[in-house]
Amino acid sequence: MNIVCIGGGPAGLYFSLLMKKQNPSHRITVVERNRPYDTFGWGVVFSDQTLGNLMNADEPSARAILESFNHWDDIDVFFKGEKITSGGHGFCGIGRKRLLNILQARCEELGVSLVFETEVLDDQELAARYNADLVIASDGLNSRTRSRYADSYQPQIEARQCRFVWLGTRKKFDAFTFAFKQTEHGWFQAHIYQYDADTSTFIVETPESVWRAAGLEEMEPEQAIAYCERLFADQLDGHALMSNSAHLRGSGMWIKFPRIVCGKWVHWNGAVPVVLMGDAAHSAHYSIGSGTKLALEDAIELARCFGANAGAEAALASYESLRAVEVVKLQSAARNSMEWFENVDRYTAMEAPQFAYSMLTRSQRLSHENLRLRDAAYVADYETWFATRAFEQAGLAAPAQPPSGQAAAGSGAPVPPMFTPFKVRGLTLKNRILVSPMAQYSAVDGTVGDYHLAHLGARAMGGAAMVFAEMTCVSADARITPACPGMYTPGHTQAWKRIVDFVHNHTDAGIALQLGHAGAKGSTRVMWDGIDQPLNDGNWPLLSASPQQYLENISQTAREMSAADMDRIQSDFVRATLAADAAGFDWLELHCAHGYLLSSFISPLTNQRHDEYGGSLENRCRYPLRVFAAMRAAWPAHKPMSVRISAHDWVEGGITPDDAVRIARLFKAAGADMIDCSSGQVSKQEKPIYGRMFQTPFADRVRNEAGIGTIAVGSIFEADHANGIIAAGRADLCAVGRPHLANPAWTLVEAARIGYTAVAWPKQYLPGKQQLERNLERERQLAAASNGLTPQQVAAKLLEG
DSSP, X not given: OEEEEEOOSHHHHHHHHHHHHHOTTOEEEEEOSSOTTOOOOOEEEEEHHHHHHHHHHOHHHHHHHHHTOEEEOOEEEEETTEEEEEOOOOEEEEEHXXXXXXXXXXXXXXXXXXXXXXXXXXXXHHHHHTTOSEXXXXXXXXXXXXXXXXXXXXXXXXXXXXXXXXXXXXOOOSSEEEEEEEOSSOEEXXXXXXXXXXXXXXXXXXXXXXXXHTTGGGOOHHHHHHHHHHHTHHHHTTOOEEESOTTOOTTTTSEEEEEEEESOOEEEETTEEEEEOGGGTBOOOGGGTOHHHHHHHHHHHHHHHHHHSSSHHHHHHHHHHHHHHHHHHHHHHHHHHHHHHHTGGGGTTSOHHHHHHHHHTTTSSSXXXXXXXXXXXXXXXXXXXXXXXXXXHTTOOOOOOOSTTOOOOSTTSOOOGGGSOEEETTEEESSSEEEOOOOOOOOBTTBOOHHHHHHHHHHHTTTOSEEEOOOEESSGGGOSSTTSOBOXXXXXXXXXXXXXXXXXXXXXXXXXXXXXXXXGGOSBOOGGGTTTOBOSSOOOOOEESSOBOSSTTTSOOBEEOOHHHHHHHHHHHHHHHHHHHHHTOSEEEEEEOTTSHHHHHHOTTTOOOOSTTSSSHXXXXXXXXXXXXXXXXXXXXXXXXXXXXXXXXXXXXXXXXXXHHHHHHHHHHTTOOEEEEEOOOSOTTOOOOOOTTTTHHHHHHIIIIIOOEEEEESSOOSHHHHHHHHHTTSXXXXXXXXXXXXXXXXXXXXXXXXXXXXXXXXXXXHHHHHHHHHHHHHHHHHHHHHHTOOHHHHHHHHHHO
């Protein structure tokens, strides 16, 4: 093949040397606009895993890179005068210029032609000049090739919210360092790492609003650098900061990160494919140090695909499909990390240990047990700190703690975050796990019975701190289906009281009632007979904020609520609230999510009213807030109340996470104690992005911006998830649904799985506890013996999957 690469960065150089190594008869030319052995930027970062990939792909260049690396294991976080250190992270830094020099030399050794100081204005002319069979466009973030063929590549380019400047210093750092500084204008942060014997990268970053307020937009380069030197004097110890773009000022020196996602990576010019690689195809925020990693791994995969497939078309199809999946995963983590740094102010109310933990786990790639595997002493110390604070906040005596640095295992270990107590008003929960409200469609005329006693009773005995009854309807015409439970007759109250009494008399769990009204989603069949489908007969009239049909041309059309309807339904909620107290429930939740009646007021997708209950978000929340206030007045002051909201409609023009924060603030002002952060199910046009813990970011934002406790829900199915969420302050409680359907004792089993034995089981089940713990410990020991790992490391590996 005749191959020409536009751009002599890591992607183009590495692909060229790998293809030349694979088949020396390839004629390969790399065309670079800069001078030989010239480059811009400071250092780049790799993980130990990336080094392994390079060693497998080309050992000579990998060894040269390895010899030039500065290696470290620790991450230091400086915040509010404290330094938090976590080890075992395995990073390497190398100067960008040194990396390119190594790759250039290896290319020349293998016979790749390098052409410098040549600007490529026309890829087709270049391809014709070299008679190319393949054109590689690795021409960077501002790729001219990507722009020229935008219709093919389908790029999405988003300029992000922070301004940052890439600086260097002769100060040596023995850890990857993150420093956070508060100014009168807002927060700045520095990302710092040493990449050669005497130089460190020093990136300074801040939101654009802070950057402008500080006057940096108007500063000359020398003034801006001096400002950064003063700001981070504690880290610099008298060393100067250096810039390699000192000729720029303001918005030229301080840039915004462009987040780049391409739908396709291949364009065909007749029979000649033009393939994007590296930053031209995608970008990953520098806070996870993976831009160069992605570029090199693009090159490895593309070369492998050409070696494994007959013909360019098959090779490129394979490359695009395989790399797209991997890039999406890493870009998702990079986005999480990027958004954390864009919103540092969200987390600055935290104490330093939790702030640092939140930063370490920001991408959701690094979990609680991953951290323990890397640095067991750090995690044990953090768990001790967290548990001590949690018991103190709950007004309880803290359990005896092990010596500093002891890893979690057994009854003498620190209490894992998910097993710490949590107090809300007069209720103290024994741990942070709830059983989610899950519709069972098993009531008769609104009355719960033996099924519900067995269902909720079993889960109350299974270790969770509190079980939620499914959405219970405040009137017969408020039900989703004829088989949904109600709280609108004295018989309903007594039936519920029987279940509440069982939970209180036989378990140490609390029990909560969720009250709601189905609105336009009512009068339907039970789930297994056709979810959301209207009844074949016996339908009842439906109400909503505005006329709507949930399933177009299928559902009944709900009529718009009148003032009289509002008064009646508010009275229904208050009557049900009084009944819930009479039945003995510990906690009450108002359902304002998922397109049900109160949700239909909040979402602009379903509220088209022109009175005081429509229009602005505050107006749309007016009726749900009115109902909540009436319920809160009727509900005992010592008992908590929460509100479930849809924090994202997943539809253009619907509720957004920004709106969710505003909604939470309104309910907080009305007396809500917690916000249960769910999402979706408001419109069938929704396009949710699923994944593990996919709704937790909503709970994170609401908790840390609105300043109200939150419940995280959605694809939380391991102790590792719950521990990480609670430890990082992303939520105060985790509601676990489907795993509790599969295993009522999910909480107890997860405790045993992570080796935490100091958890109470029902006395009748203690023999099962002992057997389970022995079996799991045996599995850990056998795995440890075969892998040379400690039992704690094996447990972490198992949780990591």
